[in-house]
Amino acid sequence: MNNTNRDSITLPSELGREKAVLSLAEKWGADAFRDSDGTKLSDEIINSGRDIYSTLCLVRADQEWARAHPEQTACKFLMSRSLAARGETLEVEPMSTYWSDCYVPDTRKESFAYWEVMDRTEASLLSPAAWNYDAKSGTVTISGTKKGHLYTVSFMVRLIWDITSRHNYITNNWTGEHIMAVDPSYPETYKHLMSYFDKWLEEHPRTSVVRFTTLAYHMPSDCDQDGKKGVYADSYGYTDTVSPPALAAFEEEFGYRLRAEDFIDQGYNNIVDRVPAKRYRDWMAFTQKRVERYARDLTGKAHAAGKRTAFYHGDHWIGMEPYKPGFKDAGFDIVIAVPHSEVTIRRLTDGPGNYVRELRMRPYFFPNELGVMDPAKNSQQIWAKLRRGILRNPIIDRIGWGGYLSLALEYPHFIEHITGLCDEFRLIKAKTQREKPVSYFKAAVISAWGKLRSWTEWSIEGEKFGSTENATMTLECLGGLPVDVEFLSFDDIKAGGIPEDVKVVINSGDAGTAWSGGSYWQDSEISATLREWIAGGGGFVGIGGASAREFQGRIFQLGDVMGIEKETGNSNHCARVPCSETGEHFIKMDAATPVKLGTERSFVSLRDRTAKVLYANENHVLMSASEYAGGRAVYIAGLPYTLQNARLLLRALLWAGREEDALKKCFSINQLTDCAVYSNAGIMAVANNADSHQSTTVYDDCGNSHTVQLAPYEIKWLNLKKKAYKVGRKGAKSVVA
């Protein structure tokens, strides 16, 4: 049976399989088709009466131009590996650990002037007179070296292979030519791209939506010398936006000259986890403005041509972060994201702007994604997590898929599953009418980045240790909770303190990273403001390396507030404060046994006898709760995402914020379920996040309880009593649909 309701679904087309594509589009109720990078739409599709999304990556669209202007690609700084001097000279081949297919050393005079040689053993910059580069052999010869010292060469390269093109070569065995992307920071190229786009618009009369991918600068991703394996990648990095004209313009605007080291960052490349330096943030601000101008020029042209515009948040974030001031002015009508978890959903839905929000769902219809496990099961698990986020702010407008639709034909039950998913998605839209459900209160997540990196997730595979207490795990737990969330930077706190409507502050992440805050915790204004705010009645939830910065006898700068301290080997001879678990506490009232907090050895010990240990492994405190003057604080050693840990976090937030009574309303007792109450719509969603049958008791917005039975992953909609009934009989059951 085909769906007569064409609404909210975008599907990819597939050349030669138009019949199958159209049949699935009918079945799932698709109202739009899209092409992909490298595929074209046939007339059969174009004429099917649906919207047409056409993909455009302008910076790599005209290879002829690119090859005619190879010096007008983006550049970046790379660091050679560290080499030790064993005599008075040292030869370094800067490119030896990089793949020469991707990069060419940039020896133009204005680029070469940025090259640097550093003595990493004494953190000193060598005079240009102390080294020499032989372009023919690709070798830097350093003279006057010190024995046993490590030296690195920071050098500029031109990016001669677009990263998406390279990715398809490596991962998908594409064998076409190496695509080169040009850099709009060159005025000549900028002008060319604009006229190319004018022509493109003319040539695409049937296109309803121009879908921009890799708008200007690709996210950084470096290959090692074998070209097999990425050595570094960062969705949020700004390193691949360098060029001589941009650097010169920066110097003009900001009044100082950047150095290679500002990008190299001791080899950390200003990865998003680093506490960002002022100079790097200046570069970001500079680049955001120029990308914004470029985006406005393009969206303006598209609108003038009567088309809508879509921005694909994937390989390109630079200057286009949805929480960046001015993002909504860039002129995009649609923003498309690939959602990994609740975190992506919250990022998309909590952000400002009235654009259409569209999800490019997983799994992609590629053999490597559909074939790995039962695709329906895989999709259902992902969807359950996304739905948690969507229910918190149901303003996702559209969903869609990518890849080869025909592959789905091999999995009939998967087709049925997608049919149901599309219907469920449309039902959520219809029931909730974009209403934000009841939330308990507002929490603030504080980090060095603040708002710009709201709901940031690690989407890159290849993290060395997924098991560190990273901030994303906390956000996954948080993303499905009925709590409003604001992201604050430490600079925000310095400028304006904690906003009045914030009940609880969350600080989570590895010690010494941008997420927990690192050096910011040595700033007396930060720790004093927070301490005083908590003492005055605020709540604090610290996770992992919360407030960690070794300073003045403390690792945790709010350790006095939390009643704990981290042991790093400098105070092992201090005796233990006896560490025994508190049997009963609001926070652990319905906790799983045993709790799994991702670590057994936190090296955190109790420091204040009045603090309560909720969970411990021998002397390692895993979770604690403390009263601090008028406020409260909770410490959690780690919080990997599970539904149980999400519940623990909810309870920690409620306890810290003195909002324990919140659970008497708008609450589903069973931890594997969620509920969301939409007062205006007079409706309540109860969702089963588990793949087994679940029973739960839910409380509506009046505190009335009702028992609900849910099939695996089922969502049920209960009608709320009319507001007038609020004054009715205590404990009365709500009327259920």
Add this chain to the structure above:
Amino acid sequence: MNNTNRDSITLPSELGREKAVLSLAEKWGADAFRDSDGTKLSDEIINSGRDIYSTLCLVRADQEWARAHPEQTACKFLMSRSLAARGETLEVEPMSTYWSDCYVPDTRKESFAYWEVMDRTEASLLSPAAWNYDAKSGTVTISGTKKGHLYTVSFMVRLIWDITSRHNYITNNWTGEHIMAVDPSYPETYKHLMSYFDKWLEEHPRTSVVRFTTLAYHMPSDCDQDGKKGVYADSYGYTDTVSPPALAAFEEEFGYRLRAEDFIDQGYNNIVDRVPAKRYRDWMAFTQKRVERYARDLTGKAHAAGKRTAFYHGDHWIGMEPYKPGFKDAGFDIVIAVPHSEVTIRRLTDGPGNYVRELRMRPYFFPNELGVMDPAKNSQQIWAKLRRGILRNPIIDRIGWGGYLSLALEYPHFIEHITGLCDEFRLIKAKTQREKPVSYFKAAVISAWGKLRSWTEWSIEGEKFGSTENATMTLECLGGLPVDVEFLSFDDIKAGGIPEDVKVVINSGDAGTAWSGGSYWQDSEISATLREWIAGGGGFVGIGGASAREFQGRIFQLGDVMGIEKETGNSNHCARVPCSETGEHFIKMDAATPVKLGTERSFVSLRDRTAKVLYANENHVLMSASEYAGGRAVYIAGLPYTLQNARLLLRALLWAGREEDALKKCFSINQLTDCAVYSNAGIMAVANNADSHQSTTVYDDCGNSHTVQLAPYEIKWLNLKKKAYKVGRKGAKSVVA
């Protein structure tokens, strides 16, 4: 059957149980009796024809003097707990977290001048005008405070209760008067102690050995306000040696005035694990000299009276460290130590000086030590570990016990066990004739302390986390290996490099501690010297936080040498270098499966593809081996003491030092056994360290192999072939006794 051989054994006497004591003394062959703190010897014992050790703690011997001069006790600096200001003034009761029975705030003018109030939130010292101390209420009032800032008061106290006396009160329920110790830094007290000692010598004509305990200054040990539990203790601390005259003399001699903060050390109290500051080391040097002078005065008087002197290394180390230059000049004839492991033995036997080395064995004959588990089994386990150390340098002269001998009567099998132990000890002495056995080569352990803290162990109970990768664990493994060990400080390395006879350098300990080196690793001279030395053929074994110091893009400053790096959350987006275990390697050739390295999650990853991963848990490298130019390096994430890990360490050292062939001689294959070859004596010891029967193959100094069967804990002695036989038939068996 009584032992007719009275030799090398010291026993405690016990009032009223003289018959039992004498009977055990006969049985075990004791040649000396001793009294204890607080007990006296009866004539029956004194006249038994044995040496008499008489205990003297001079600084607490004359309580009448102490009470008449209460201002002449030692002082120390304490830090109040951190308190946050919530307004413009803050009241702090400095003593509120300390037990008032132990300390009295020292408000004498010259002491009070040292008091300090610190703003810990901005690391600033407050002007004395900003605070006021009211002695009556014991309260410091700070004015002009900043909201949310933490303040501490560093204040001087007089120690009014000797720590040993307090310990007996707390632990052993002694109820006598609170003993007070006086401080020889007061000239009047110094003079009095000297004349008191003159008189004491006169009154103890039958004493053969004056056993000094708590010579001048007790190790620091602080109680919390309840007096129940120690909050801080450090066997090696110099904090309890302060007094106005000593501080004044220091200022005179060193030309600068110390501050309270030099002792408070942000609250870390200069614990032995801290990288010591220059100013603290100046105080140590100053105190070492004055304690040495005092010791020499006392030993001189004892010798003049025809008596020998013994120094008890237990509660007093200050100025009396056996590796301190000049220790042997202090004039002690006997040094007594309580051995915990191989580490104590190596400390005692590797140190310079020709004094008699005596062990006060565990278990003590106290109900809480004898009664906990089978005392014979307990003693045998301890002895097996001590014997490992003794065999490496058999110059322990005497052993003995403490406590109440009569308690042993309840455990006849324990009495038999001690009989055997005494005989075994005397046999080791007789067989080895103090000869140092064959060792493979010399390794150097490098730390911030170097020689002064050679073979330092954590002997204090109450460590928060015994599970950190602390340096003592490595030393326990090392203590039984046939390797000569020298301890070097980083300053030694800066001054003279690595000594020529050192084959392998070991760096072990938690990151940021004195053991691994902390800030020293940021010193370019240190890392460059070591890197160059390794490149030139040296071996490096890094354990735990070896070379760790975040600097210039590296956590491990010798990470390039070891081919690894520690992840702290700043480079998680860098892709993994594939981490697969090398199947075969010299180091793991006979390793236990699975190895237990004390940690499963090291957050150490492979950085250099040429390095080999010997053990890993997913991406966490637990052990690796690398070639670096002409040298080699091994990294081990943790090394808790087991016989298996001691073997792993031996193999790591041999591999790093390119001495793999060493195992063809002087080696026992079975990891639960040890052997030691005494060439001059023509003898080889083979010891079973396990409590089960063991079979092993041993290689003698010519490489001849022999199979040996050993009963639990048995030691066997094999005669070596005469040197002449060395040229004999290859593979010939050695002649066995």
